Amino acid sequence: MFKTLRNIWHVEDLRKRILFTLFVLFIYRIGTFIPVPGVNKEALTASNNAGAELFGLLNTFSGGALSQFSILALGITPYITASIIVQLLSMDVIPKLAEWAKQGEHGKKKSTQLTRYATIVLGLIQAFAMSIGFNRLYGTEMIPNATFGKYVLIAIVLTAGTAFLMWLGEQITEKGIGNGISIIIFAGIVANIPTYIRTTAQSDFIQENQLFMNSLKTIIILIVIVAIIVGVIFIQQGIRKIPVQYAKRVVGNKMYGGQNTHIPLKINAAGVIPVIFAVSLLQFPIIIANFWSTHAWAKWVTVNLRHDEPLGMVLYVMMIIGFTFFYTFVQMNPQQMADNMKKNGGYIPGIRPGKATEKYMTRVMSRLTMSGAIFLAVISLMPILLGSLAGLPSSVQIGGTALLIIIGVALDTMKQIESQLIKRHYKGFINK
Numbered sequence: 001m002f003k004t005l006r007n008i009w010h011v012e013d014l015r016k017r018i019l020f021t022l023f024v025l026f027i028y029r030i031g032t033f034i035p036v037p038g039v040n041k042e043a044l045t046a047s048n049n050a051g052a053e054l055f056g057l058l059n060t061f062s063g064g065a066l067s068q069f070s071i072l073a074l075g076i077t078p079y080i081t082a083s084i085i086v087q088l089l090s091m092d093v094i095p096k097l098a099e100w101a102k103q104g105e106h107g108k109k110k111s112t113q114l115t116r117y118a119t120i121v122l123g124l125i126q127a128f129a130m131s132i133g134f135n136r137l138y139g140t141e142m143i144p145n146a147t148f149g150k151y152v153l154i155a156i157v158l159t160a161g162t163a164f165l166m167w168l169g170e171q172i173t174e175k176g177i178g179n180g181i182s183i184i185i186f187a188g189i190v191a192n193i194p195t196y197i198r199t200t201a202q203s204d205f206i207q208e209n210q211l212f213m214n215s216l217k218t219i220i221i222l223i224v225i226v227a228i229i230v231g232v233i234f235i236q237q238g239i240r241k242i243p244v245q246y247a248k249r250v251v252g253n254k255m256y257g258g259q260n261t262h263i264p265l266k267i268n269a270a271g272v273i274p275v276i277f278a279v280s281l282l283q284f285p286i287i288i289a290n291f292w293s294t295h296a297w298a299k300w301v302t303v304n305l306r307h308d309e310p311l312g313m314v315l316y317v318m319m320i321i322g323f324t325f326f327y328t329f330v331q332m333n334p335q336q337m338a339d340n341m342k343k344n345g346g347y348i349p350g351i352r353p354g355k356a357t358e359k360y361m362t363r364v365m366s367r368l369t370m371s372g373a374i375f376l377a378v379i380s381l382m383p384i385l386l387g388s389l390a391g392l393p394s395s396v397q398i399g400g401t402a403l404l405i406i407i408g409v410a411l412d413t414m415k416q417i418e419s420q421l422i423k424r425h426y427k428g429f430i431n432k
Helices: 002-010 012-031 041-046 048-061 077-089 095-101 105-138 148-175 180-191 193-202 211-237 273-290 296-304 310-331 334-343 355-390 399-423
Strands: 239-246 249-251 254-256 260-266
Touching: 002 012, 002 399, 012 148, 012 180, 012 399, 077 105, 077 148, 077 273, 077 310, 095 105, 105 148, 148 180, 180 193, 180 399, 211 355, 211 399, 239 355, 260 355, 273 296, 273 310, 273 355, 273 399, 310 355, 334 355, 355 399
Parallel strands: none
Antiparallel strands: 239 260, 249 254
16 A cells, blocks of 8 residues: 555656645635624634534535535535536436437536536525525624625625635546545545544543443444445445447458447445435425524424434435435436447347347346445444434434545545556556
């Protein structure tokens, strides 16, 4: 491993990409501590602990910027939401978007541009609602002498922060290493690990004069963390190889095709995206309900939709499974795969090209996706159940989901570094 790390710094292009990524993350972390204009800093500091508990993983995704109501408080969530909306509409809902999806790189650029515009619109709406909600939640002293103009100014600043984060993510993808949006979420979660540790140390988890029980709890937690890491790596690396054979074609004096290859289908092709969507949607009604905390319906939502309550757990699992299927079949369309194979003279041995191939691919992908979805649900629930039994604070119990995201992003980034090293005939982390 140390030899691999040394090889990374020997490759000039890879070294520049890593340093550029670290520099961008440094800028991102600075932005999380800059408050929006017109906010009472003293009142904001006094309410930080309550905000961190309330917004949970959404606050974690933003690197703590949400609880501090900084210029990056919205985080990258509007971009993720806009991406899902555009992808959903591209599935033959809007013909023009469906046409773009079939145009390759040119169509992808158009869809990306539309996603950027949708991000700004969604960010502006969310920012305006958030500015009003924060003021109601923490009292009028949060935004002194609040007027419509102040709310608009704060909404514009928050939206600009999201646009800036979106631009930083694109810069990392283009000039850095790894997927920029995932790297930013990864950095936000890692930055909150010291907060997790401090919250645990200050909670009832650590009992006075009970060294044995404290040690036993800590060992069990560490075992679960190791089990999650091993499980995530095992599932993320697992693939099903679908054999494909291409027929021989003679064009002029040259012969094409005739080779055998395979299509690698991952057990969990959606990665950690379904977990991010599920947590965001599950916590959204709780956030809204807290703005009307005196109403009976708001109290019911706040209590029953928590991730550690039975109803919240059921909805959490259902959303993870649903988003896993949705995102997998958006990224890997069986119909397009079957059509591409047919156009290039390829076929799966024993399966007729065309509709039969599409049905076969759909059946195989459905089985693999169900296995991956159940795995994601189990891994996400395990820390919550264990945390409840061990007496961990609720803000730390959801750390299992954060750990899942950290491992997934780290694996994807490692694979990109691996491919860069292999291109230059260096040994990587996996290929020894």
